[in-house]
Amino acid sequence: MEKDNLATYAKNTWCPGCGNFAILNAIKAVLSELIGKGFPRENIVIVSGIGCHAKIVDYINVNSFYSIHGRVVPVAEGIKLARPGLKVIGFSGDGDSYGEGLEHLIFAAKRDIDITMIVHNNRVYGLTTGQYTPTSPLGFKGRSTPGGTTEQPINPLELALSAGASFISRGTSHGMELLKKMFKEAIMHKGFSLVDVLQVCVTYYNMYEYYDKKVYELEGHDPSDYNKALTKIREWDYNNNARIALGVFYKR
Amino acid sequence: MDNLSILIAGKAGDGIDKSSLVIGDILASLGYRVYIYRDYPSIIRGGHTFSIIRCSADKIASHLNTVDVLLALNQESFDLHKPGLNQEAIIIYDSNSVKSDKGIAIPVGGIIKELKAIDLMKNSCLIGAMCKAIGITKDTLEQVFRKDISKEIDLNLQVAFRGFSESKEFIKVEKLKQKILPLVTGNEAISQGLIKGGMKTYIAYPMTPSSGILHYLAGAAEKFSLKVIHPENEIAVMLMALGFSYAGERVAVGTSGGGFCLMIEGLSFSAMAELPVVVLLGQRPGPSTGLPTYTGQTELNFALSAGHGEFTRFVTAPGDAEEACYWSAVSLNMAWKYQIPAIILCDKTLNEGMYSFDADLIREIKYEGPLLWDRKGEYKRYRHAENGVSPLAFPSDKDAIVKVNSYEHDESGITTEDKDVTAKMQDKRLCKAGHLLDELERYETVKVYGDKDSSTAILCWGSNKGVCAEAGKKLGLRVVQPIVFSPFPLKQFKEALRGVKKIICVENNAAGQLADFVKCRGINVDERILKYDGRPFSLDELEQKLRVSLHSDNVRMSTLGVDGDGER
Numbered sequence: 001m002e003k004d005n006l007a008t009y010a011k012n013t014w015c016p017g018c019g020n021f022a023i024l025n026a027i028k029a030v031l032s033e034l035i036g037k038g039f040p041r042e043n044i045v046i047v048s049g050i051g052c053h054a055k056i057v058d059y060i061n062v063n064s065f066y067s068i069h070g071r072v073v074p075v076a077e078g079i080k081l082a083r084p085g086l087k088v089i090g091f092s093g094d095g096d097s098y099g100e101g102l103e104h105l106i107f108a109a110k111r112d113i114d115i116t117m118i119v120h121n122n123r124v125y126g127l128t129t130g131q132y133t134p135t136s137p138l139g140f141k142g143r144s145t146p147g148g149t150t151e152q153p154i155n156p157l158e159l160a161l162s163a164g165a166s167f168i169s170r171g172t173s174h175g176m177e178l179l180k181k182m183f184k185e186a187i188m189h190k191g192f193s194l195v196d197v198l199q200v201c202v203t204y205y206n207m208y209e210y211y212d213k214k215v216y217e218l219e220g221h222d223p224s225d226y227n228k229a230l231t232k233i234r235e236w237d238y239n240n241n242a243r244i245a246l247g248v249f250y251k252r
Numbered sequence: 253m254d255n256l257s258i259l260i261a262g263k264a265g266d267g268i269d270k271s272s273l274v275i276g277d278i279l280a281s282l283g284y285r286v287y288i289y290r291d292y293p294s295i296i297r298g299g300h301t302f303s304i305i306r307c308s309a310d311k312i313a314s315h316l317n318t319v320d321v322l323l324a325l326n327q328e329s330f331d332l333h334k335p336g337l338n339q340e341a342i343i344i345y346d347s348n349s350v351k352s353d354k355g356i357a358i359p360v361g362g363i364i365k366e367l368k369a370i371d372l373m374k375n376s377c378l379i380g381a382m383c384k385a386i387g388i389t390k391d392t393l394e395q396v397f398r399k400d401i402s403k404e405i406d407l408n409l410q411v412a413f414r415g416f417s418e419s420k421e422f423i424k425v426e427k428l429k430q431k432i433l434p435l436v437t438g439n440e441a442i443s444q445g446l447i448k449g450g451m452k453t454y455i456a457y458p459m460t461p462s463s464g465i466l467h468y469l470a471g472a473a474e475k476f477s478l479k480v481i482h483p484e485n486e487i488a489v490m491l492m493a494l495g496f497s498y499a500g501e502r503v504a505v506g507t508s509g510g511g512f513c514l515m516i517e518g519l520s521f522s523a524m525a526e527l528p529v530v531v532l533l534g535q536r537p538g539p540s541t542g543l544p545t546y547t548g549q550t551e552l553n554f555a556l557s558a559g560h561g562e563f564t565r566f567v568t569a570p571g572d573a574e575e576a577c578y579w580s581a582v583s584l585n586m587a588w589k590y591q592i593p594a595i596i597l598c599d600k601t602l603n604e605g606m607y608s609f610d611a612d613l614i615r616e617i618k619y620e621g622p623l624l625w626d627r628k629g630e631y632k633r634y635r636h637a638e639n640g641v642s643p644l645a646f647p648s649d650k651d652a653i654v655k656v657n658s659y660e661h662d663e664s665g666i667t668t669e670d671k672d673v674t675a676k677m678q679d680k681r682l683c684k685a686g687h688l689l690d691e692l693e694r695y696e697t698v699k700v701y702g703d704k705d706s707s708t709a710i711l712c713w714g715s716n717k718g719v720c721a722e723a724g725k726k727l728g729l730r731v732v733q734p735i736v737f738s739p740f741p742l743k744q745f746k747e748a749l750r751g752v753k754k755i756i757c758v759e760n761n762a763a764g765q766l767a768d769f770v771k772c773r774g775i776n777v778d779e780r781i782l783k784y785d786g787r788p789f790s791l792d793e794l795e796q797k798l799r800v801s802l803h804s805d806n807v808r809m810s811t812l813g814v815d816g817d818g819e820r
Contacts, residue, residue, distance in 0.1 A: 008666060009666070010666045010667065040648070040650075042647065042648050042649060042650055042651075042652065042653075043647070043648050044647075045647045050658070055667070057655070057657075058666050058667050061653060062653060063647040063653055063654045063655065064654075064655045064656070064665070065495070065498055065525075065655075065656050066655070066656065066657040066658055066659060066661075066665075066667065067491070067494075067521070067658055068491075068517055068518075068521055068658050071487065071491040071517075071518070073488075074483065074487070074488040074491035074492045074495065075491050075492070075494060075495040075498075076495065077483075077488075077492055077495060078455075078491065078492035078493060078494065078495020078496045078497075078498075078499070079495040079496070079498060079499045079647070080495075081453075081479065081481065081492070081495075081496070082453065082479075082495065082496040082499035082500070082501045083499045083500075083646075083647065083648060085648065086499070086647055086648060103484050103485065103488075104484065104487075104488055104491075106484075107483065107484040107488070
């Protein structure tokens with residue numbers, strides 16, 4: 001493996017147009033900058049779960065832990081607790097961290113442990129070929145719910161806020177510059193940081209057009225104000241037709 | 253006096269546990285070897301609870317149902333345990349709350365009131381009365397009280413001395429001329445073994461019977477520079493442990509069957525990613541919640557087969573405090589040397605039972621480190637090696653990029669679905685078992701007690717070792733106890749059974765899991781003595797069952813009656 005750049009020899013198997021590319025490119029840019037400024041590359045560890053998102057660890061040439069579905073958070077916590085000097089960045093999917101491993105996410109927020117979680121939230125199970133996830137909208141017709149779901153989605157940002165996370169933000173896979181900015185800020189933040197990325201699955205749930213119409217960047221928002229953060233987080237509940245705010249909602 | 257059994261009973265919350273420790277320490281301070289069996293329900297207050305403190309000049313690890321001294325704080329305790337008493341048994345009871353026509357009546361309630369003491373000190377009063385009854389001096393009583401009781405020691409002593417003076421002497425427990433041994437629970441012995449084996453982090457979610465390890469280590473964390481963590485559930489416990497393992501720390505986790513169920517995806521992962529971890533599995537009767545505070549040996553099959561996929565694991569079942577200490581350390585060494593998961597099977601009897609601990613009985617415990625990267629050439633986490641063990645590097649090691657993976661992977665840790673790499677990697681992981689087995693030849697993996705020439709053998713495992721060894725010695729039988737179950741040292745096991753014509757297998761389960769296990773390896777068990785009511789065998793009970801088995805002509809009939817026709 002090449003040590004002077006962040007690429008590996010692993011063949012990229014994401015679908016053309018997949019939102020994961022934006023996350024991969026943004027994090028590589030952020031890590032390159034970090035390393036360029038003298039942060040030891042060997043002190044970076046990335047962790048992933050299972051799902052399309054998880055392949056990201058095969059594509060970045062740094063220490064990595066390709067874990068299992070839902071368990072990114074406890075692995076990342078274990079690594080951080082063992083070696084507090086490491087930068088530990090977890091990547092997970094919405095099925096992963098908002099479904100199978102939700103309790104871990106809540107407890108990491110409660111502990112406010114100094115790790116970063118980047119959630120590739122495409123609101124559909126891609127690798128298992130198209131079922132609904134905890135953030136799919138009401139009525140979502142997936143392969144396990146052909147008649148449409150009868151459940152409201154959860155709002156993961158609201159959950160994280162109430163659980164005690166000290167950094168909460170959201171981006172999309174159609175906004176590399178914002179992603180880079182947020183990833184950097186999240187990684188540098190001392191405490192538990194969550195970046196929810198509305199990453200688009202081109203094959204099973206292509207939301208590019210919808211998101212492009214709805215999203216806007218937070219401006220003049222005071223992220224240190226809990227109540228204002230809560231109001232902004234509640235503006236779009238992952239189901240209604242409201243505008244979708246991007247950026248840092250909460251930071252303390 | 254060969255041995256003496258004292259039963260103390262009361263309600264949960266009465267302080268029976270602490271009192272049994274004090275009684276044990278009094279006997280231990282006179283040079284006796286002590287074993288304490290604790291029987292308590294799964295409630296915090298109320299309900300019947302009792303402890304049997306048995307002492308002997310020889311090392312023991314079993315209790316008797318017929319006791320010599322009964323200390324009863326309430327009527328229920330008296331009524332329940334009176335039928336199990338020896339004919340000459342000494343009964344000491346609180347005459348303010350128990351009606352009895354014999355025994356030593358101590359007005360415990362009145363004494364407590366008079367001395368303005370609290371109810372919890374009723375135990376001190378009975379212990380004082382007991383000391384007088386069995387000929388133990390006030391000095392000994394005071395010494396042990398001062399060591400074991402920190403709160404209100406003067407008042408406790410006052411209450412105890414009053415009990416002493418109200419009592420009378422029946423027998424004389426003589427001081428023995430042998431070294432005094434400390435009393436430890438199995439959980440404490442395991443904890444000490446883990447520390448000696450270099451463990452730096454312990455992670456657990458509370459669950460009986462292994463919570464004692466969590467409590468002990470949390471208390472000892474500062475002294476030994478340990479990290480002791482109690483996360484949200486057992487899934488997190490196991491995965492966090494793998495994070496620690498990846499980062500280069502020796503880590504162990506502890507649980508019981510239900511919690512182990514949650515850990516299993518992580519167990520399988522540890523095998524695939526070759527991340528060492530040690531699991532303390534304290535058995536209790538199942539299925540499901542079962543009897544949370546009672547004992548059983550129901551998880552031998554489970555420990556041996558838990559986890560999807562095929563992989564090498566190290567599974568041991570120590571039988572007493574010394575073995576628990578020793579094999580806990582060895583398990584850490586083996587897990588890290590071979591980069592595999594290790595499981596230590598214990599049970600409520602061993603975890604929470606109390607034993608005189610003799611460090612001279614175990615071999616020296618040595619920390620053995622893992623194979624580390626020599627920093628030459630490009631680092632590959634899963635580099636091929638003849639014995640399957642690739643050198644370890646950790647995050648923050650300069651010039652190494654450490655990639656671990658739950659998917660099948662190549663030498664660098666990158667995901668693969670290539671057929672040749674898949675087969676090669678599976679061979680790499682599985683071949684460790686053979687090398688581990690070779691190394692285990694240097695260890696006492698199968699133990700033999702009793703009459704080593706007897707052609708009749710009791711086969712047992714885990715905490716039944718104590719009761720079987722004693723019964724075997726008494727009845728002139730050979731007793732064989734395998735300690736390591738995976739990889740199984742069949743050669744040593746067959747050696748231990750050389751010349752045996754009849755095998756009686758003793759287990760605390762309903763199926764005879766060890767009997768079936770050895771049958772799969774070509775060794776037929778003739779009789780199975782099985783107990784699955786949540787209680788361990790007492791020595792007298794087992795002895796009687798063994799006598800029946802020995803007189804039975806049906807050498808080839810098993811108790812299940814279905815598999816007795818094979819040739820051994």
